[in-house]
Amino acid sequence: MMKGELYRRPILFAIVATLAVLVGSIVTAIYPIFTEQMHPKLEALKPFTALQLAGRDIYQREGCVNCHTQTVRPLKTEVQRYGEYSKAGEFAYDHPFLWGSKRTGPDLARIGGKYPDAWHYRHFEDPASFFAESNMPAYAWLKDERLVPSSVEAHMKALSFPYKNEEIAALSVKSELDALVSYMQVIGTSVAKRPVAATTHVEVAEESHLQNPFAGDAQAIASGKMIYADNCAVCHDDDAEGDIGPDLTDDVFLYAEGDLPDNDYFEIINNGTTAGIVEEGRRAKGGMPAYKDVLSKDAIWSVIAYIRSLQEKK
């Protein structure tokens, strides 16, 4: 071949090179498009609403994908940190996919429903108010940007997503931040959350017989105070009298009169809440994140001891 014709005939050479390039392209990229397995769709998956799509457009425009992934790998610690691993059928309406390639910030594949809306608003406006050392830019300016309903409608049409005219009209009073939060809350929600109530039962069954080992312990209350300041104050306020999350010092628990024992506190902090789970006959609204992978058992008991000390002062 060395003195061969191929290197004297550029057109033939270009044709052979094109074929060489096309083989792998067809097998690994083009052919799969036409296979069933590349078009899965989960039953619970719905197309984006107009507000959610507007939020996704903003997520794209601001380049969130440069720092946040949206795919949980099927690895033990990853599922522990973020939640159920990602399924191919979750992304049928994702034009384009937004899985990303770098986690400067955490993965967002299971962010939907993890925190209440108010948490997101405050976090977008000033991430450092939650995490002093966070390097995420503030997006407070999105509050002042109005959506343009006609362009959102054009985007819905381009993707053939169903919408009602009222839905489009309603966008005129929404800010870009409203849209972005609405998108946050739908990400990854087509996959059933791990049944938190059930794990609660199993995990905390043994705990439920336990009293707080640190009840009234001055040292634990002091360390609980610090843990509270780092993890809880941002939603329940510095004095624990409630803000995004409810007041922890009153006699109301899960929206019903009458306090509950320490082991129920432990359960809620450990497992978090999702809307609709029932605890001691009381229905949760959801929004409390789980701290089982953030705080050790001792740390959670210390926080409870601290909260009890605040209640006693009242």
Place this chain on the structure above:
Amino acid sequence: MNDYQYDNLTVKGFITSSIFWGVVGILAGIWISIQMWSPSLNVPPYFTFGRLRVVHTNILAFGLVLGSLMGTFYYITMRLTRRPLLLPKLARLTLYLFNAAIALATVTLLLGMTQSLEYAELEWPLDVGVVILWVLFSVNILGTVIKRKEEQMYISLWYIIATLITIAVIYIINNLSIPAGLFKSYHLFAGVNSANIEWWYGHNAVGSELTMAVLAIFYYFLPKSTGMPIYSHRLSIIAFWSLVFTYLWTGAHHLVYTPLPDWIQTLGIAFTVFLIAPSWGSVVNGFYTVGADWSKMRTHYLTKFFILGITFYGLQTVQGPTQGLRVVSQLIHYTDWVPGHVHMGTMGWDALVIVAAIYYIIPQIYKTEIYSIKIANTHFYLVLIGQLIFSVTMWFTGIQQGAMWKALNPDGTLKYTFMETLVKNYPFWKMRTLGGIIFTVGMLFFIYNIYMTIRRGKELIASGAQEVA
């Protein structure tokens, strides 16, 4: 003014344009590297990390690298075909189109117009422009090759032709989209398909533009500047065909442990490991070429740019396939290890070889010598140190981060919160900024050297001491 001279002005135009865009892209890089540890440097809406990062990647990949490639391709093609370009005026037009495209790319990306596909961020009207530019460029190069006056096509022409074809195929297919207005479109493909097509493109954009094209330059300018012939023509043939065949199978190694079907991932990983062979074919060829007389490393200042460049290419093409393996990917994927890897390739391999080509071309065009070999040597050591600081700090912090994400307490709970893993990056991110600044200072030495060479060349021509051929 004869044809050659006209064409030389186009070549020079591409080189100076690409250097200008290089400065823009590198400054954007330093800016975002500081934003990583000092978020107050985000200036919304146009200059936040999310928008500036794509300006950095696009302007360097397309402004600096593609611009200098187009210029050097014109230069190489004329010499290997022993004739002027087939359509010199068209070549001049591509220079204007190129600069318009990069300027528009910068503006639209800052405005947040993006397809969110890595290295294919540009919105559809610009994509149409880029495709037109690429077709005009390819027609001119291929036409010149077809009408050549030298019978045999040298290795560099093979890589040039392969680059033209590969970029056309992947760019057009990955940019197929559903327009939803003049400045907005949605990827034609959804979910897993969108991911698979994008990384088939993403990996091969690197494979063609930052590998095949730079090999074309390497194979031409290494023998030209050192006067030593390529060690093995046969090895070049084997390396070339196995490289262009293998590369296109490997994109899925970017999607390890994602919901992409396992068979595509596994196929991608297997071919990625095989890719070491053709890559090292060129590495061996480069080493043995200079191996005929290693004193050239000392006596001829450009030799070390090529040899260190091909060395980093060799390291890059072993590190890359290693990262593709599932067991390694699960530790380092999504961490700062990956930017460390990318920058060894771009700052180590691509930048060294491209600046060496420019150091060779500019004095040739002006019939003079380089202004200062001493400055070129200072440039070399600064960019080498800057790049090593960049890559090594990112590997350290990447492994640390990956390990912290996976660390467990004895009771089975996660040991670190995400914030605890993030703040551990800060010292390394600061060191990375320092490495970037050292690299940039090195590039300023390079720019000064080229500027002075051009100035002196112009003076010589004006004084009539030299005739421009």
